[in-house]
Amino acid sequence: MSEEKKTGEKITINEVAEALGVSPTTVSRAISGKGRVGEGTRRRVLEYAAACGYSPSGNGREAGRFKTHNIAVVIPEVKELVDQPFFYTCMYGVNEVAQANDYDIFVVTTSGKDTRHLERLIDHQKVDGMILARTYKDDVFARYLKEKGLPFVTVGSVDDDEIVQVDHDNRSACRDLTSILLSRKWKKIAYLGNSSGQVVNDDRFAGYVQAHEDAGTAIDWDLVSRENGTAAVMQKKVEEMVERGADCILCQDDSVCNIVLQELRNENVQIPDDMRVASCHNSKILENYPVSVTTLNFDIMESGRTACRLLLDLIEGRHVEQKTWLDYEVILKESTK
Secondary structure, X not given: OOHHHHHOOOOOHXXXXXXXXXXXXXXXXXXXXXXXXXXXXXXXXXXXXXXXXXXXXXXXXXXXXXXXXXXXXXXXXXXXXXXXXXXXXXXXHHHHHHHHOOOEEEEEEEOOOOOHHHHXXXXXXXXXXXXXOOOEOOOHHHHHHHHHOOXXXXXXXXXXXXXXXXXXXXXXXXXXXXXXXXXXXXXXEEEEOOOOOEHHHHHHHHHHHHHHHHHOOOOXXXXXXXXXXXHHHHHHHHXXXXXXXXXXXXXXXXXXHHHHHHHHHHOOOOOOOOOEXXXXXXXXXXXXXXXXXXXXXXXXXXXXXXXXXXXXXXXXXXXXXXXXXXXXXXXXXXXXX
């Protein structure tokens, strides 16, 4: 009899896997009866686990006990094609690290503040942890996961220092970009975006405001729009910004920038001769425009990789930093010459 059995300690799933020369995922699937495992392997795992007195813990969350070797990536419902690359790229980074560590991922789409999809996964013990790929000022998903005690990481900032977060410093990035534009003696830099409750949007706008304060330049508030509206509403705002003599339009993200570029083309406004344009986020969507666009560039795949590494550390009970900041890059191109 092993020392663990003498002291009454349960053997762990990793110990079962090591003893039988299989992966923890195989052991997990054999014991849970879920997933593809050969019948011979399943029988061998179950017999060994029974002989050693192994049984999953009641809540499935105790360190070293039963694990599903599954994690979930929670993303919002994405209706616009221009919004999709961020989440696909982030998930690719998550999956890269997950597979390297014998984990599989669930992709969960949410809308509004509905937590039912998350509740179902937790209640049925389908996952060991979750990654929230978008954060909100009033983040019901983060609050729910914290209450449940499930390990989770956010890609984006939340106003809770107890939650593990991965983010780019969007405020500093947008401040740096705006400062560069102001240094070119353009006093009327318009800002177009929306609020929509997302932390990243507020951070970027705060950077725009901070840059003006740093430069001692007053903001022309008639050139600022953060209304939550349709593409048609934003197109109207672009028209007004042109009429009011804006030197440059700073776009909250690539989705907004795409609308701006299309509307300027419709109005026969030449970039950069008649109007300069910059975006606080970059994606391949902007590569389709004839004029190269000045942007802020973030390594979204690294966001996913980092979030997954931190989540796996949390699942294993290892210490992690509460906040991880990732680098950004200001890329100056033809649209702001």
